[in-house]
Amino acid sequence: MDHLKIPFNITNQIDHPDRPNYLVFHFREEERAEMFEKALTKENIFFERGTQEENDGSIRYLFGVRKSDTDIVERLNYEVIGSFREPFIKDKSARWVIIGIGLALVVLAVLGAILSK
Numbered sequence: 001m002d003h004l005k006i007p008f009n010i011t012n013q014i015d016h017p018d019r020p021n022y023l024v025f026h027f028r029e030e031e032r033a034e035m036f037e038k039a040l041t042k043e044n045i046f047f048e049r050g051t052q053e054e055n056d057g058s059i060r061y062l063f064g065v066r067k068s069d070t071d072i073v074e075r076l077n078y079e080v081i082g083s084f085r086e087p088f089i090k091d092k093s094a095r096w097v098i099i100g101i102g103l104a105l106v107v108l109a110v111l112g113a114i115l116s117k
Contacts, residue, residue, distance in 0.1 A: 012077065016064055023070060025063045025077055032080055033061030039076040045069050 016022035027033040033049075040047050040063070048064040065073045089095045
């Protein structure tokens with residue numbers, strides 16, 4: 001495999017181009033790749049690691065894993081991605097205000113449905 005062509009995709013996994021029983025997970029950040037590698041090692045998952053230089057000079061970190069391990073590896077992948085994700089609403093008080101408004105709307109909707117009968 002000379003150069004892995006990664007199509008536009010919202011996930012970070014694709015089928016291995018040469019080995020049909022393998023998936024390739026790819027990361028652009030070394031820190032995420034190392035965390036993923038540690039998680040795979042901890043779970044005793046067999047994997048192959050490689051790197052690929054992109055056209056813009058950046059490095060893409062590649063992990064080939066067996067499709068038979070997909071369920072476990074996808075969970076590990078989501079955990080790695082999630083550990084780097086920031087909250088949608090960073091301010092805690094704003095989060096609680098939005099939750100409160102949402103609950104108030106639900107209560108009003110239920111009351112409206114009950115009272116309209």
